[in-house]
Amino acid sequence: MLKFILKRVLEAIPTLLILITISFFLMRFAPGNPFSSERGLPPEVMQNINAKYGLDKPVLDQYVTYLGNILQGDFGPSFKYKDFTVNQLVAAALPVSATIGFCAFIFTIILGVAVGTIAALKQNTWVDYTIMSTAMLGVVMPSFVLAPVLIYIFCIYFDWLPAGGWHGGGWQYIILPMIGMSLLYVATFARITRGSMIETLNSNYIRTARAKGLSYPYIIMKHALKPAMLPIVSYMGPAFVGIITGSVVIETIFGLPGIGKLFVNAAFNRDYSLVLGITIMIGALTIFFNAVVDILLAYIDPKIRF
Amino acid sequence: MIQKKANLEAVEKFADHLEVEGRSLWQDAYGRFIRNKAAMTSLIILTLVVLAVIFGPLLSQFAYDDTDWYAISIPPSFANGHYFGTDSLGRDLFVRTLIGGRISLMVGILGAVVAVIIGTLYGATSGFMGGRVDRIMMRLLEILYSIPFMFFVIVLVTFFGRHIILIFVAIGAISWLDMARIVRGQTLSLRGKEFIEAAYVCGVNKKTIVVRHIVPNVLGIVAVYSTLLIPSMILTESFLSFLGLGVQEPMTSWGALLQDGAGSMEVAIWQLLFPAFFMVVTLFCFNYVGDGLRDALDPKDR
Numbered sequence: 001m002l003k004f005i006l007k008r009v010l011e012a013i014p015t016l017l018i019l020i021t022i023s024f025f026l027m028r029f030a031p032g033n034p035f036s037s038e039r040g041l042p043p044e045v046m047q048n049i050n051a052k053y054g055l056d057k058p059v060l061d062q063y064v065t066y067l068g069n070i071l072q073g074d075f076g077p078s079f080k081y082k083d084f085t086v087n088q089l090v091a092a093a094l095p096v097s098a099t100i101g102f103c104a105f106i107f108t109i110i111l112g113v114a115v116g117t118i119a120a121l122k123q124n125t126w127v128d129y130t131i132m133s134t135a136m137l138g139v140v141m142p143s144f145v146l147a148p149v150l151i152y153i154f155c156i157y158f159d160w161l162p163a164g165g166w167h168g169g170g171w172q173y174i175i176l177p178m179i180g181m182s183l184l185y186v187a188t189f190a191r192i193t194r195g196s197m198i199e200t201l202n203s204n205y206i207r208t209a210r211a212k213g214l215s216y217p218y219i220i221m222k223h224a225l226k227p228a229m230l231p232i233v234s235y236m237g238p239a240f241v242g243i244i245t246g247s248v249v250i251e252t253i254f255g256l257p258g259i260g261k262l263f264v265n266a267a268f269n270r271d272y273s274l275v276l277g278i279t280i281m282i283g284a285l286t287i288f289f290n291a292v293v294d295i296l297l298a299y300i301d302p303k304i305r306f
Numbered sequence: 307m308i309q310k311k312a313n314l315e316a317v318e319k320f321a322d323h324l325e326v327e328g329r330s331l332w333q334d335a336y337g338r339f340i341r342n343k344a345a346m347t348s349l350i351i352l353t354l355v356v357l358a359v360i361f362g363p364l365l366s367q368f369a370y371d372d373t374d375w376y377a378i379s380i381p382p383s384f385a386n387g388h389y390f391g392t393d394s395l396g397r398d399l400f401v402r403t404l405i406g407g408r409i410s411l412m413v414g415i416l417g418a419v420v421a422v423i424i425g426t427l428y429g430a431t432s433g434f435m436g437g438r439v440d441r442i443m444m445r446l447l448e449i450l451y452s453i454p455f456m457f458f459v460i461v462l463v464t465f466f467g468r469h470i471i472l473i474f475v476a477i478g479a480i481s482w483l484d485m486a487r488i489v490r491g492q493t494l495s496l497r498g499k500e501f502i503e504a505a506y507v508c509g510v511n512k513k514t515i516v517v518r519h520i521v522p523n524v525l526g527i528v529a530v531y532s533t534l535l536i537p538s539m540i541l542t543e544s545f546l547s548f549l550g551l552g553v554q555e556p557m558t559s560w561g562a563l564l565q566d567g568a569g570s571m572e573v574a575i576w577q578l579l580f581p582a583f584f585m586v587v588t589l590f591c592f593n594y595v596g597d598g599l600r601d602a603l604d605p606k607d608r
Contacts, residue, residue, distance in 0.1 A: 142545065144568055264549060
């Protein structure tokens with residue numbers, strides 16, 4: 001097991017390096033830069049700016065310097081927000097996305113697995129059909145339609161919750177973004193859980209357990225849930241990163257100062273260092289959680305280890 | 307002893323009579339699909355939507371970018387020909403919804419085609435070659451998996467301009483990864499199947515095995531997955547449109563219309579309702595057709 005973990009972690013390093021390289025060169029060869037304005041700067045000023053950010057050196061030199069800085073955890077200064085480094089901007093935005101993301105993730109897993117299991121147990125009855133059609137609606141409904149509808153119902157019509165803002169993360173500011181963000185994933189988890197649960201319940205050892213006369217709830221908790229979890233766990237990695245890094249749409253609609261919004265603004269401003277920093281960070285998170293998921297899977301299913 | 311000619315003939319006739327007409331995989335699947343009510347209904351609705359999107363705009367007296375100065379943000383009415391009302395610039399929503407549907411469906415289908423072609427070729431190659439080639443190709447896939455692609459699309463579109471072709475390519479190019487994995491897995495498992503071995507033992511050559519036995523089996527999965535890809539493509543396009551990176555004015559898509567409509571929900575609900583209805587119904591139907599195809603082609607998963 002330890003050998004497997006070590007192997008998986010070592011495998012992640014070249015992946016990360018390639019990711020950084022691709023992002024870096026894509027960013028350097030993109031046309032335009034954050035300082036080019038309609039009026040145009042005098043060449044002397046441009047030169048000074050380029051010298052300040054190290055853009056006057058050959059690209060390969062810049063790449064090596066950048067790699068070295070990243071190793072020390074320094075993503076450089078932001079091109080647009082003059083007084084801030086990328087680290088500071090990300091450090092300010094990440095807790096917002098992470099808080100909402102974490103709540104949304106827990107909510108998603110619990111609700112998705114529960115609803116999916118119920119649908120599987122009541123397979124082909126009206127309960128199943130209702131749950132699965134609702135789940136389908138969750139998949140096809142874009143979040144930028146869902147979120148305004150949620151605001152309309154809960155903030156304007158009933159006036160129960162605030163319509164947006166962060167205010168240090170009070171619980172009433174978290175609920176709506178959390179729901180808006182997790183519905184798509186709840187629906188997906190419900191579908192995956194239902195499928196794998198049905199498959200597991202049809203297998204021979206469940207029939208044996210039932211033939212032995214074990215009670216149905218016991219069979220589900222003790223025998224069915226663990227093998228049925230496999231596909232759910234493997235989807236958990238991408239879902240977790242997707243949720244934690246925040247949905248751009250949800251953050252825009254609810255006016256939250258999170259990572260998704262920071263990234264989109266950075267892209268619009270052509271703030272290369274910020275875009276690069278966030279891309280690498282999210283890539284690293286993805287790689288990390290994929291590794292965690294693989295290790296979890298190996299723990300659940302010994303077949304994978306060998 | 308059956309030696310007499312008459313007896314032989316009689317036996318042959320009897321054998322002819324006994325022989326049941328064989329049904330191919332596709333005939334079986336077709337039968338199952340026809341009997342699936344949800345999938346068939348969805349298919350009919352989808353056909354209607356496609357027809358409406360192609361021919362509908364001809365039925366209206368307005369063009370999608372015409373401003374009707376006497377009817378700005380008016381609710382639906384039959385009297386003045388604005389069947390779905392107008393938007394805040396006085397453009398006819400009926401025509402815009404259908405024109406937007408054209409763009410959304412085109413993005414969906416073209417994106418899916420790009421993804422299917424790249425994914426199938428990549429996956430099949432990887433699966434057939436096996437060994438070191440397979441391992442390297444799968445490593446590459448894993449690296450691509452870890453790249454936050456939505457972010458890349460945003461970067462591409464902001465930096466290289468907002469062209470509709472670029473959107474097709476970008477969306478298609480991010481979605482072939484799953485396809486490649488599925489096709490590879492399928493190819494690998496097929497290689498070891500008994501009927502392939504049997505064909506091999508019978509002396510069928512490799513190319514025929516691939517064409518007759520492997521390709522049809524992989525095609526099923528590909529068909530299922532591409533019907534499920536189209537709705538996710540449409541959603542991705544609508545997401546880009548929400549950020550203002552999708553289709554540019556005065557052209558429109560369902561995503562762009564929804565984005566406009568969600569903004570004026572409280573005063574002009576019809577601007578959200580009609581495009582949302584069309585989009586949700588279409589995506590629903592694609593999903594049901596996809597599920598129906600899967601059930602038809604792979605009955606053991608039901």
